[in-house]
Amino acid sequence: MTQILLIAIVVMIFVVIFQISKASEYVSVLKGEDKARKQTNKINAFLLISFLIVGLIGVWWCNDMFYSKTLFPMGAASEMGQKIDLMLYITIAVTGVVFVITQILLFWFAFKYQENDDRKAYYFPHNTKLELLWTTVPAIFLTVLVVFGLKYWFKMTSDAPKDAVLVEVTGHQFGWEFRYPGPDGILGKKDYKLTKGANSLGVDFKDPASLDDIHVGVTMHIPVNRPIKFVINAQDVIHDVGLVHFRMKMDAVPGIPTTLWFTPLYTTEEMKVRSGNPNFVYEISCDQICGKGHFSMRGVIVVESDADYKKWLASQQPEYYTIFPDKKPKMDTLDSTAKSAPLSAKL
Amino acid sequence: MSTTVILQESDVQVGYDTHQEHSHHESFITKYVFSQDHKMIGKQFLITGMIWAIIGGFFSVIFRLQLGYPESTFPWLEDLLGHWAKGGKLQPEFYYALVTMHGTILVFFVLTAGLSGTFANFLIPLQIGARDMASPLLNMLSYWFFFSASIVMMSSLFVQTGPASGGWTIYPPLSALGDASSGSKIGMDLWLASMAMFIVSQLLAGLNYISTILNLRTKGMSMTRMPLTIWALFFTAVLGVLSFPVLLSGAILLLFDRNLGTSFFLSDIVVNGKILPNEGGSAILFQHLFWFLGHPEVYIIILPAMGISSEVLSVNSRKPIFGYMAMVGSLFAIAILAFLVWAHHMFVTGLNPFLGAFFVLLTLLIAVPSAIKVFNWLTTLWRGNIRFTPAMLYAIGFVSMFISGGLTGIFLGNSSLDIHLHDTYFIIAHFHIVMGVAGFFGMYAGVYHWFPKMYGRFLNNTMGYIHFWVTLIGAYLIFWPMHYEGLAGMPRRYYDFSGWESFKMFAGLNQFISFISILVFAAQLLFVFNFVYSIFKGRKVTTQNPWKANTLEWTTPIRPGHGNWEGEIPEVYRGAYDYGKDGRDFIPQTEQIGENESHH
Numbered sequence: 001m002t003q004i005l006l007i008a009i010v011v012m013i014f015v016v017i018f019q020i021s022k023a024s025e026y027v028s029v030l031k032g033e034d035k036a037r038k039q040t041n042k043i044n045a046f047l048l049i050s051f052l053i054v055g056l057i058g059v060w061w062c063n064d065m066f067y068s069k070t071l072f073p074m075g076a077a078s079e080m081g082q083k084i085d086l087m088l089y090i091t092i093a094v095t096g097v098v099f100v101i102t103q104i105l106l107f108w109f110a111f112k113y114q115e116n117d118d119r120k121a122y123y124f125p126h127n128t129k130l131e132l133l134w135t136t137v138p139a140i141f142l143t144v145l146v147v148f149g150l151k152y153w154f155k156m157t158s159d160a161p162k163d164a165v166l167v168e169v170t171g172h173q174f175g176w177e178f179r180y181p182g183p184d185g186i187l188g189k190k191d192y193k194l195t196k197g198a199n200s201l202g203v204d205f206k207d208p209a210s211l212d213d214i215h216v217g218v219t220m221h222i223p224v225n226r227p228i229k230f231v232i233n234a235q236d237v238i239h240d241v242g243l244v245h246f247r248m249k250m251d252a253v254p255g256i257p258t259t260l261w262f263t264p265l266y267t268t269e270e271m272k273v274r275s276g277n278p279n280f281v282y283e284i285s286c287d288q289i290c291g292k293g294h295f296s297m298r299g300v301i302v303v304e305s306d307a308d309y310k311k312w313l314a315s316q317q318p319e320y321y322t323i324f325p326d327k328k329p330k331m332d333t334l335d336s337t338a339k340s341a342p343l344s345a346k347l
Numbered sequence: 348m349s350t351t352v353i354l355q356e357s358d359v360q361v362g363y364d365t366h367q368e369h370s371h372h373e374s375f376i377t378k379y380v381f382s383q384d385h386k387m388i389g390k391q392f393l394i395t396g397m398i399w400a401i402i403g404g405f406f407s408v409i410f411r412l413q414l415g416y417p418e419s420t421f422p423w424l425e426d427l428l429g430h431w432a433k434g435g436k437l438q439p440e441f442y443y444a445l446v447t448m449h450g451t452i453l454v455f456f457v458l459t460a461g462l463s464g465t466f467a468n469f470l471i472p473l474q475i476g477a478r479d480m481a482s483p484l485l486n487m488l489s490y491w492f493f494f495s496a497s498i499v500m501m502s503s504l505f506v507q508t509g510p511a512s513g514g515w516t517i518y519p520p521l522s523a524l525g526d527a528s529s530g531s532k533i534g535m536d537l538w539l540a541s542m543a544m545f546i547v548s549q550l551l552a553g554l555n556y557i558s559t560i561l562n563l564r565t566k567g568m569s570m571t572r573m574p575l576t577i578w579a580l581f582f583t584a585v586l587g588v589l590s591f592p593v594l595l596s597g598a599i600l601l602l603f604d605r606n607l608g609t610s611f612f613l614s615d616i617v618v619n620g621k622i623l624p625n626e627g628g629s630a631i632l633f634q635h636l637f638w639f640l641g642h643p644e645v646y647i648i649i650l651p652a653m654g655i656s657s658e659v660l661s662v663n664s665r666k667p668i669f670g671y672m673a674m675v676g677s678l679f680a681i682a683i684l685a686f687l688v689w690a691h692h693m694f695v696t697g698l699n700p701f702l703g704a705f706f707v708l709l710t711l712l713i714a715v716p717s718a719i720k721v722f723n724w725l726t727t728l729w730r731g732n733i734r735f736t737p738a739m740l741y742a743i744g745f746v747s748m749f750i751s752g753g754l755t756g757i758f759l760g761n762s763s764l765d766i767h768l769h770d771t772y773f774i775i776a777h778f779h780i781v782m783g784v785a786g787f788f789g790m791y792a793g794v795y796h797w798f799p800k801m802y803g804r805f806l807n808n809t810m811g812y813i814h815f816w817v818t819l820i821g822a823y824l825i826f827w828p829m830h831y832e833g834l835a836g837m838p839r840r841y842y843d844f845s846g847w848e849s850f851k852m853f854a855g856l857n858q859f860i861s862f863i864s865i866l867v868f869a870a871q872l873l874f875v876f877n878f879v880y881s882i883f884k885g886r887k888v889t890t891q892n893p894w895k896a897n898t899l900e901w902t903t904p905i906r907p908g909h910g911n912w913e914g915e916i917p918e919v920y921r922g923a924y925d926y927g928k929d930g931r932d933f934i935p936q937t938e939q940i941g942e943n944e945s946h947h
Contacts, residue, residue, distance in 0.1 A: 003423060010869065014872075014873065014876070017809075017810065017813060017873065018810070018876070018880075020809060021807045021808075021809035021810040021813075021877075022807070024808070024809045025807060025808070025809065025886060028808075029886075037734070040735070040808065040812070041733075041734060041735050044735035044740060044812065045733075045735060047816065048735075048740075048743070051819070051820070055823065058823075058827075059827070062827060062828055062831070063831075066828060066831035066856070067831070069831065069835055069852050069853065070831055070834040070835045071834065071835055071836060072834070081767075084763060084764065084766070084767055087761075087763065087764060088758070088764060088767075088834070091757060091758055091761070091764065094757075095754040095755070095757055095758070098750075098754060099750060099751065099754055102721060102722075102725065102750045103747060103750060103751075105725050106724075106725055106728070106743065106746055106747055106750070107743075107747075109725060109728040109729050109731075110728060110733060110735075110743055113664070113728060113729065113730055113731045113732065113733050114733050114735070115732050115733055115734050115735075116732065119732055120732065120927060120930065121664060121665035121666045121730065121731045121732040121926060121927035121932075122666065122729075122730035122731070122927065123666070123667065123926075123927040123928050123929075124666065124667070124669060124726070124729070124730065125667040125668075125669065125670075125671065125924065126669060126670045126671065126672070126673070127669075127670075130722075130726070131670050131673050131719065131722075131723070134718055134719060134722040135715060135718075135719055138714060138715050138718040139715050142711045142712070142714055142715065142757070145711065145757065145761060146707060146708055146711050146761070149707060149761035149762065149763050149764065150704050150707060150708075150762075150763075152763040153700060153703065153704065153707065153761075153762045153763040154700055154704070156763055156766065157700035157703070158700075172617075173527065173618070173619075192615040192616070192617055192622065193622055195617045195622060202617070235616070235617045235618075236520065236524070236527055236616055236617060236618040236619075237518075237519075237520045237521040237524070237527050237618070238518055238520065238521065238630055240695065240770065242770070242836065242838060244767070244835070244836030244849055245836075245849075247766065247767040248766060248767075249695045249766050249767065249769055249770075250695055250697065251695050251696045251697060253630050253631060253696065253697065254520055254613075254614060254615050254616050254630060255613075255614030255615035255616070255626075255627075255628065255629070255630065256614075256629065256630070256631065256697065258696075258697035259697075277848075279848055280848065281848050281849075283847060283848060283849045285836070285838050285847070285849070285850075286838070287695075287769065287770040287771070287838045288518070288770060289443065289513060289514045289518075289521065289840045290521060290527075291443075291513075291521060291527055291528045292438075292439040292440045292443060292512075292528065292529075292842075293439065294443070294840060294841065294842070295439070295840075295841035295842040295843055295844070295846075296843075296846060298846065298847065
């Protein structure tokens, strides 16, 4: 019923607009088209200048309303991210000034030079000096932005420091898997053809380096203030590791491993305070369309102190023992790194 | 030049014998369906484009409903879409199918075929002084290939597994593997087949436009006297002819990977528990092939809009376009650079950073010719005597949108910022403003301006003004706040954000955007109504040159027949922009240079 009512109202509005439009056309014929045209010209000129004023206020208002919801107030959670934020600010400032000036000129000219019987249009076909001016000034500004941008670009895409914590990230429809190299610091080899049953990442357990590797899903733990390096894979289609709080992003491409690195500055607990949100979590979003579950491909990163991280890592069981429980040595705890290192060497 | 003239003279007879509108040699079929008259073909492109625009726009309204009201159900959706909206709730697969089709339709079928298809066909012969295109037959074929592509694309909406749903960029492996997504089954094959036909249509049309502009200009119409619309359409055609074949090659390789077991784009894949034998392919290779077209494609959309706006701004300011040669030069620069920036869509694919640096530099270089154009448009308005026809308002709106959307390109072209903003709502806002809305505004400016030439009647002004103001305000209300969502990292192509701690705070804004988008869509229906109504009942054009413009199309009869000019094709003596010169309001291109005329 409400739907029919709604449709009826919409149709009514259309009919009213149509009638008004027809009537105004007849009126303009009666009044003399020239006179009618001049009147609508005035109305439109007024609307254009009003649009400018209301629009600029609206831009301000919109900023007021949504700035707090962007990531700026809580700041970037990685070293590089803070530089990116600074560059975002600078770019917003530069383009903002250009935006305001050009929009004002556009609508103000339109208003000021609306048709008027007393004025003749000024014949002004070209002026080389002016044209050179607005070729070179933008070029200079852009050069500055390019130089800064590329400086950070090369830094962001540079090789990770040698002491970086290594985590392998694998995307699949629709979730994330993480693998840590274990005490030996080396990720075991993989072959996608070995992907079967519990061995969901296709790890080659003939490679001794794989025996101490730790495999976790959904939630990743990393230490604060240490460089973190991701080696990124995808199993089926292209995914993308999106780390909004660290201002990092990298595609996960089947068959072509990619890497990224960053240094987290705040633990999850610290970010809860900084963001004023007690439920704050670092999330990994998939940023490349990957199928019907794309929107739900969520991962979580827990950033914690180095001590907490080591404690967590020690509590994890190598994947090898999860898949082959019978191979597990009869020990109550495996929390000592010293114990598991010779284990892998032995096997 | 002399050969051109002879060609033209022979055309006089051919054009005119077949024309004779009143003697009715043409049947309904040859006049309205399989027409070889460039004006009719232009209208065919326009009307087909409009039908597509309604469909594509309606899709966006449906998926905006899901984004704005993720908790609600709409029983009428189930009546409309069947099992795709079970229980009145749009299913994720179909949400992605709608997003994909919205992009495909709007980018290719509306803003490419509907925009340059319409105006290149309609304006090129009229504005350069030719009886018709160099090859009317190819021209007709180009429309019918487009039509066939449309039929195939539309049929993909009705297959059981649904149309393509991997995004309009159809990146493999998602688009290559039916196991990965139901939209990658038969729907994807239909998508590729449709695009192949579409590309053939673009190539036939483009070659025709180029050869017509180069060979069939009337006496005196040197290249530097051509209106900017023609320059823009010329560069558009060059871009299309050089870049569309690359997409065709990508599409064919993808068809091979899908159906013949090749591994161009596939390697090391486990999908749905199945281990695929493909090794050694590169999924990234497809992206290079795609964006080698995909980037010039955005200029294929925006250049005609620029050309149309330049012409409309000049005519209605009663002033010459400022810096004609700079305008041509900047179009040329944009066309060249369009080919050298494609990898800026791929900064997060693991691209070699050194290579990426070149693409940053070349991408930001495009801002320079773009800035020249903006400042020249502003100076064209300065000290003019401006008439606000609906076309003029759209041209002003175009400049406003081009500024707003162009500036955010400076963020995205800078790779280090792009890492954060890539595939977020920031890019959605950017390309919808600079390519979508600006492209549409250019198209509307053109339709309102040349409608009298197309149908011998005017569009209703009042409806035009309402259409403009709702669209301008609505477009800003929809897309401006999206920048904030993007700065917060909110990813595009998400069906539902409610499960995300980082993105769920924009629920209210998403609802607002969805609401406005429905209003704006309704305003477009008002335009469609105005268009159809005015074809039959609009106010009749009574003067040959209603806008007091200089260009040649206004020297034809009010409703030109096939062949355009009744007598000989007029000769041209000057450029298209002598407005306000020597105290005269306008001096048509056909008027000889006076003895005392000032030189500039």
